Amino acid sequence: MPNFDTGHYFLTALVPIRDGMTTDAGGVEVTFIQNLRATLAVLPTALQSPATEMIGINSPFARDRSTHFARLVVLDDVIFNGREKSDPILGRIEGKDPITPEPLDELNCAYLVFTADFDAVLAEGDPLPKTLDLPAQNRARDAWANRIWEKMQEELTDVFSNCEGFDEVSDGDDFARYLKRHQVETTMPFNDYWLTMPKFSDLPLLPILGAVAVPLVLALVALATLLLGGDELPWLGWSAAGSVWVGGILTVILAIAAVRWINTNGQKPLPPGQYADLPGVLKSLYLQKTFTTFAIDQQGASYEELHDAFGAFLDEHKPLDASGPTQAPGVISIGRPGGIVAGEG
């Protein structure tokens, strides 16, 4: 279930781009791929460099307070990586033809890859869940799809109207179903917001190996006994032939069970980090900067001065109020234009 990990949802969607032609904003006939690329090229990223600050338009994804990252990229094709490796002498014996090329494998069309990392919550600012069963995961995904539809319908339409089947999307629920249809499993989610190392579900490797090894050894000893002409196991007195069968079958069953168990264990989601939801991350960045400045300014202060100053700091920066004052989403630093959100209180 790696779509869900650390309290976050990691969405990957592969949406086929429409074949054929359309007319772009300038009235020129272009392919849907050309049009999509041009649309993505002017989609604001975030206020993260001097050049994007000059444009002054933040990423539409920054309107949502649960989206950590989003990426849209056109995948034209997957490049054929050469013929299958074969030994020239064996190939000759097998009658392989080295002249005729092997068939080329291609994608059936170009795809829009859409990946996003967002808080797996039903509403912005909800606490991150530790575990989430599949239906609840789907609800978190659909809630997010509805939220971004509400906040950036225009931009999403500009982008996805170049893709297959988007004509049927007319509201947030449609968009959620659309994403679900094109979703593929995320196989390597990643984030790193832990303040201290999380508790990993460690693998009891020795007991697992032991559980598989015991019936295996029994089967092997029984087999050796048979080969040496015996028909009963020494000491135990069990039938050698029977032991080969029972031991062998047990080994296979336990080995399969062990692999499954290891995989299931590996798929257990890791716990969310403390303050790892987007409002928490933004507030942390804000406090990191303001508190550092505070600490430096108080160097050499008396206890009384420090006490008063810290009281003023708490009043001004409200460390426990993630709604604000805090760092604005999609802005590189609170020191840059528009970097601070005042908050509700």
Place this chain on the structure above:
Amino acid sequence: MTRTLPLHDIQGNVVRAYGRYHYPFARYFFLHIEDAAAGRRFVNLVRDRVTSGATWTGDKLAVTFNIGFTFLGLYALSLPTRTLQGMPEEFIDGMKSRAHILGDRDPTKRASETTDWDAKWDPVWRDNRDGDGKNNVHIWISMNALAKPFTDQPDDALDAQTRWLVEQCDMLDQKVRILSTNGPGGTDLYQSANAVFETLPDGRKIPTRKEHFGFTDGIGDPAFEGQYPPEQMTSKVIGRGKLMSAEEGWQPIATGEFVLGHPDESQELTPSSTPANFMANGSFMVYRKLHENLGSFTAVIEEEAERFARVMDVPLDEARETLMAKIVGRWSDGVPLSTHPTFAEWQEFRATLADDDPLVAAEKRNAYLTSPAARDFRYADDMRGFKCPGGAHLRRVNTRDYLDPLNDLDSQNPDATTQLNKRRRILRRGLPYGPTELGVGDDTTEQGVIFMVICASIFRQFEFVQQQWIQYGLDFNLGNNTCPLLGDHTHHTRHSIPSDPKSGRPPYVIDKLKTFVETRGGDYFFIPSLTALRMIGMGVVDPT
């Protein structure tokens, strides 16, 4: 058997830092090639003078001679397109185009907002790669000279060789000409450099290792395989090589990190152009004229020292010396913080180097600075930076075992290695420029360091260190903080000095840093082997 490195084919400035071999004077000339044929003739005329890296026997040369070329220089010499296009992209770009990477141009502003970012550069560098290209820098020539004994004057051979160089250009009808626009006024034939001298009570003068802020420079330069005879290598390598494991100790760094055509630390040849025999035994060099804002530096140290003395309850002179040491990572006389972390320990050790005869004292100091004792330390045993702060200059430019992934804040990790540092080493060359005495001048006067770096890949080695470790602090968990000494402090003005809680003293943060070091020009050069110089001169560079 270890292969012998062909030092006779490698230019001398690659193998040795002349300053440390008692050459306290240098002149750097920059030349422009009008015509490829004249350029090749010029190379032929001068190449017999080139000082190689061969081990010296007998008397030292009175004056050395070395030569390098910018990419545009190689282009002006009509090298084949295939040779030119195989050159590394940063070398093709040149240093000006890399200003945003190096921090020479403010990275928080758009290029269009900072069109005059090089306004303070010397005219020779402002005109380089500018306008019609008539004043592009093509050739770098360096001459290092001995001092007339016990004076701050260079040997006469320096003037003689300068005249000889001018004559060569005259002979070629100025089709190869010296760009005489050096210095802030743009009137100098060459960029001059010289050591800072100490005047003895009897008036005699001896060169020191000081630069104009008063720090001692050039102690931990890397040592690479083949650089020294094996019998010298065992001690030279300590603190200057790579630390592979606790058992193996210090080993020389692979030759290929600094000389092309030899295996490097990834056990490959550093990618370079063709033909192979043109690139082999050559190297790349970064030339930067680094101005030192002496007034700002003194003012900031004074202001911070006053607060530091108050917060830490120490005398003002101790505060001043401690702050300077915590900025650099060595006390002003070169003793490392890592071996002598406190002022008291330093003073105690300093007393052992003292002598009534100032000449003997200078010799003792020098013997110490060239000994392994001045270089043999690690950072994995000081992860919290109680001895040497994590952001100190020394700890940034040569991270030693600081970045070993198994280091832990609370363990000493005796098995830490320099694996994540050995591909980021640079050979430091050059001398200070400005007055021959210490402590005069302000932000506007001419003083600083002619900073030259030799490495096989300017991108992987110099630019990485400059961008990631000097102008940024993430690898050291220091966010955007830049190097307190060399960094750009337009926006980030902090340097943290951790303190062991056991001492009962709080940590201290300097927060009023100004930009102390500013670039005044420079470029990237290829330093060909003597074989490659012959090939250029003969016009036989053939990449097919």
